[in-house]
Amino acid sequence: MAVLEVENLGKSFGGNQVLKNISFELEKGEVLAIIGSSGGGKTTLLRCLNQLTKPDSGSITVNNDVIFDSKAGKLSDSELRKKRLHFGLVFQQFNLFPQYNVFKNLTLAARLLAKENNKGKSLAELNATYAEIDKKAEDLLKKVGLTEKKTAYPCELSGGQQQRVAIARALILNPDILCFDEPTSALDPELTGEVLRVIEGLKSQDNTMIIVTHEMEFARRVASKIMFIADGVIEEIGTPEEVFEHPTSEKLKSFFNKSVEVIAGKEE
Amino acid sequence: MFLDVTLNLLEGFKLTILIFLITLVGALPLGLVITFGSMSKIKFIKGLTKGFVWIVRGTPLMLQIILVFYGPGLIFHTNGLGRLPAVLVAFIINYACYFSEIYRGGIESISQGQYEAGQVLGMTKTQIFFKVILMQVVKRIIPPMGNEIITLVKDTSLARVVSCVELLKAAQDIVGLKAIIWPIFYIGAFYLLFTGFLTLLFGFIEKKLNYYKG
Numbered sequence: 001m002a003v004l005e006v007e008n009l010g011k012s013f014g015g016n017q018v019l020k021n022i023s024f025e026l027e028k029g030e031v032l033a034i035i036g037s038s039g040g041g042k043t044t045l046l047r048c049l050n051q052l053t054k055p056d057s058g059s060i061t062v063n064n065d066v067i068f069d070s071k072a073g074k075l076s077d078s079e080l081r082k083k084r085l086h087f088g089l090v091f092q093q094f095n096l097f098p099q100y101n102v103f104k105n106l107t108l109a110a111r112l113l114a115k116e117n118n119k120g121k122s123l124a125e126l127n128a129t130y131a132e133i134d135k136k137a138e139d140l141l142k143k144v145g146l147t148e149k150k151t152a153y154p155c156e157l158s159g160g161q162q163q164r165v166a167i168a169r170a171l172i173l174n175p176d177i178l179c180f181d182e183p184t185s186a187l188d189p190e191l192t193g194e195v196l197r198v199i200e201g202l203k204s205q206d207n208t209m210i211i212v213t214h215e216m217e218f219a220r221r222v223a224s225k226i227m228f229i230a231d232g233v234i235e236e237i238g239t240p241e242e243v244f245e246h247p248t249s250e251k252l253k254s255f256f257n258k259s260v261e262v263i264a265g266k267e268e
Numbered sequence: 269m270f271l272d273v274t275l276n277l278l279e280g281f282k283l284t285i286l287i288f289l290i291t292l293v294g295a296l297p298l299g300l301v302i303t304f305g306s307m308s309k310i311k312f313i314k315g316l317t318k319g320f321v322w323i324v325r326g327t328p329l330m331l332q333i334i335l336v337f338y339g340p341g342l343i344f345h346t347n348g349l350g351r352l353p354a355v356l357v358a359f360i361i362n363y364a365c366y367f368s369e370i371y372r373g374g375i376e377s378i379s380q381g382q383y384e385a386g387q388v389l390g391m392t393k394t395q396i397f398f399k400v401i402l403m404q405v406v407k408r409i410i411p412p413m414g415n416e417i418i419t420l421v422k423d424t425s426l427a428r429v430v431s432c433v434e435l436l437k438a439a440q441d442i443v444g445l446k447a448i449i450w451p452i453f454y455i456g457a458f459y460l461l462f463t464g465f466l467t468l469l470f471g472f473i474e475k476k477l478n479y480y481k482g
Contacts (some may be wrong), residue, residue, distance in 0.1 A: 081387075081390050081391075099404060113390055124446055152398060155480055170389075256369065
């Protein structure tokens with residue numbers, strides 16, 4: 001049973017068609033890496049999945065819950081909010097809340113949701129839920145290796161540390177699918193390793209992930225599926241072996257050649 | 269003599285402080301409402317708000333005080349508002365319009381990513397605004413708000429146009445009554461003390477909010 005089913009997703013900005021008939025499925029525990037040149041539609045696809053950008057056409061289904069269908073009526077704000085929670089998103093620019101310390105960044109949204117879902121229950125029950133959230137935040141901080149930064153503010157952290165906090169923040173709400181939008185693109189090269197290691201560490205049978213990335217080595221090592229997008233079309237999708245060893249489309253071949261040229265150029 | 273004058277001036281100073289405080293209490297929240305109007309997606313509300321702000325910022329505050337004080341009586345042949353209420357209404361509306369533009373600048377300076385982070389974490393629009401955006405806006409608008417609020421201290425002297433005996437009017441009355449000139453210069457010290465206190469207060473708030481950047 002697929003966790004995620006995307007059918008015929010399309011999106012235009014003005015006259016520019018950024019996504020054209022995107023269809024794919026993802027099984028539970030799979031890690032999908034989306035690769036391709038800038039401007040190809042990778043980030044737009046991720047934003048459409050997270051409903052930050054409204055697609056023009058097609059449908060998105062997570063665990064049999066239709067979270068978007070262009071043929072269905074418009075969702076109310078509260079429905080949209082609930083459906084969005086199927087996904088977690090880690091941004092390129094981290095987007096931590098600067099006025100809150102690390103711990104509050106993690107717990108803020110979870111506590112607000114708990115308060116909303118526990119309406120009518122006693123204060124003791126609510127406090128118990130809060131305690132669970134706090135415990136979970138501690139566990140997640142441990143997982144991303146930042147326990148000692150619990151009370152630090154985002155401005156006191158390195159980019160890599162901020163991104164690890166952002167990953168923990170996305171995980172605290174238990175999303176069915178965790179998305180990463182170029183999670184290391186805003187980082188200095190020496191800081192990308194720590195973030196990629198954390199993402200790699202999340203790989204398990206339960207965590208389904210979608211990662212938009214330019215780190216080819218990382219994609220090859222961690223992903224179970226690679227999707228190559230060019231000009232808003234899925235040119236190729238398959239296992240890392242299929243895509244990296246035996247690319248069939250011309251666009252993918254030339255994309256790899258260009259990547260190699262860039263690397264070779266750097267070494268000269 | 270000096271003590272007498274000082275005591276008289278203190279009476280006026282009390283009214284100055286009263287106008288200052290009530291204007292802030294009214295204009296700070298009203299400004300936010302006007303901000304939401306000027307940022308509304310509904311074109312009619314946006315246009316109406318922007319037009320209103322244009323009129324209020326585009327005419328002298330003194331004229332507005334006169335209008336609020338005499339206007340209702342001339343148009344509706346009623347007694348209208350009292351002197352002080354009229355002054356307060358004019359001040360609150362005037363300052364709310366200036367504040368609204370400062371708020372708007374602050375809100376628009378917050379990156380879209382902050383809203384999006386809130387959205388993907390399942391927060392409502394209201395929660396995003398009050399829990400995520402507002403504190404960041406407050407930090408950013410402290411310097412321009414300090415400017416505006418210090419201007420307000422001095423603008424309170426305009427209340428004399430409808431014979432509200434605030435500090436400047438109190439001094440003028442003494443000058444006229446006792447035929448001495450120095451009280452009018454003496455009140456400068458009152459204003460300086462007041463604005464000096466506010467400068468320190470704003471410096472303190474800025475420092476308090478310096479625990480984070482961004």
